[in-house]
Amino acid sequence: GFCCGLHKIERLMRQQALRARPRRRGLPKDIGVRQLAAVLPNILDRQFAATQPNQKWVADFTYIWTAEGWLYVAVVIDLFSRRVVGWSMSASMTAQLVADALVMAIWRRGSPRSVLHHSDRGSQYSADQFQRLMADHGITCSMSRSGTVWDNAAMESFFSSLKTERVRARVYRNRDQARADVFDYIERFYNPRRRHSTIGYLSPMEFERLASSG
Structure with a gap:
């Protein structure tokens, strides 16, 4: 009025130190070279259902x-319980980013064998460094078909939850602030507390606890 x-x-x-919300920024592009020999079926x-952990x-x-710019967040989820078993964060979109997430998953789950690892066909996952890491630990590689996002729907669901329930309500002044918030979401909320309809409205950690005790 x-x-x-x-x-x-x-x-x-x-x-009042107020600023208008900027327009949506252009999303970063993967400009890495895909190793065609490592593009697998x-x-x-x-x-997306699994009958046991680390399957x-x-x-x-x-x-x-x-x-400060983009923060890249790589995640590995166990489909048995929907638990985030590995994650890493970096200012760069590199093969090391996804390798660090896989290393955490391998370490946390006690170096399991005969795991099926599914990802897209990005240059990070087809890189020699990442493929050697999987081969060294006896992990079978599976990759989504080009242009078919539903092939990894369980992973897309997690990122949607992360951004809807946490990230979109925040303004991060720097990458460290974003790292701390993503860590808090994964380790203090998502894994121990967030309920999932696919596992009987239990949290991932609770579902695993009940499965191991049964």
Whole structure:
């Protein structure tokens, strides 16, 4: 109901340290070279149910905007319980990013064998470094078909939850602030407390505890 000019609004916003929300930024592009020899078939084939831990893992990475620039978040999920078993964060979209997440999963789960690892066909997952890591630990590689996001729907569901329930409500001044918040979401909320309809409305950690005791 108040009439005022544009310059007055600008002055008042400066005084209160207010800024308009910027337009959506262009998303980063994967410009890495894909190793065609490492592009493997889709063995998972959208079979997202697992009968035991460390039978099927799905993996991918996403990006979160901060005032310092993009923060890339790589995640590995065990389909048995939907638990995040490995994750890593970096300012760079590299093979090391996804390798670090897989190393954490291997270490946390006691170096299991005969795991099926499913991801997309990005240059990070087809890189020699990452393929050697999987081969050294006896992990079978499965990759989504090109342009078919539903092939990794379980992973997309996790990233949707992360961004809807946490990231979109935040403004991160730097990458460290975003790292701390993503860590808090995964380790203090998602794994121990967030309920999932696919596992009987239990949290991933509770579902694993009950499965091991039964």
